[in-house]
């Protein structure tokens with residue numbers, strides 16, 4: 001397994017009250033697979049996803065990625081792994097309003113692929129835009145894109161650095177049913193062709209047909 005967690009626990013303290021939100025999670029992700037995390041509101045899905053992605057630390061437990069133990073690393077080391085190997089897609093696309101689709105990617109490529117020439121970066125941007133079906137919209141600004149198109153650009157931006165892991169928190173929550181299916185089909189094909197391990201949190205049962213594995217959470221434990 002490229003990624004696994006062992007006995008992850010997370011307790012939040014608010015004043016005098018402390019709540020154990022994750023109660024010992026063993027989760028593993030396989031390459032080229034979509035794992036869907038489902039469960040009632042408040043069961044701990046987003047907390048688990050953000051801990052797996054190194055965005056917050058667990059109270060205890062281990063996180064192994066590619067043979068390295070993230071839980072034993074400094075924030076700076078985790079940041080480097082995140083920037084080099086993890087991609088993120090959220091409910092809202094969070095695009096830069098004054099940049100075109102192509103420019104959104106070029107901005108990322110400047111840091112992710114700084115060794116490439118300007119021309120090579122443009123070729124790379126074109127390739128990625130084509131791979132998410134947005135080649136014909138490369139000069140479009142976010143204001144003129146549909147919700148589904150924005151999410152395609154957000155996905156394109158999340159994969160410019162060829163991540164090994166892709167974390168998606170409710171990626172279809174702001175889309176209608178047709179667009180949701182399109183976005184999930186895209187995530188599925190990218191997961192397969194790029195051999196990514198994708199972890200998706202979703203409330204939409206219709207989207208579970210795209211998952212290779214469905215894991216259900218209840219009260220801070222995996223069912």
Ligand SMILES: Nc1ncnc2c1ncn2[C@@H]1O[C@H](COP(=O)(O)OP(=O)(O)OP(=O)(O)O)[C@@H](O)[C@H]1O
Pocket residue numbers: 012013014021039040041042043044045046047048
């Ligand atoms: N930073 C925090 N401080 C205190 N409590 C928190 C914090 N983050 C999450 N919680 C609590 O942890 C519990 C689990 O939250 P989490 O967001 O992980 O659930 P979820 O399953 O993703 O829910 P939803 O489906 O509604 O997004 C909730 O009771 C929440 O209030």
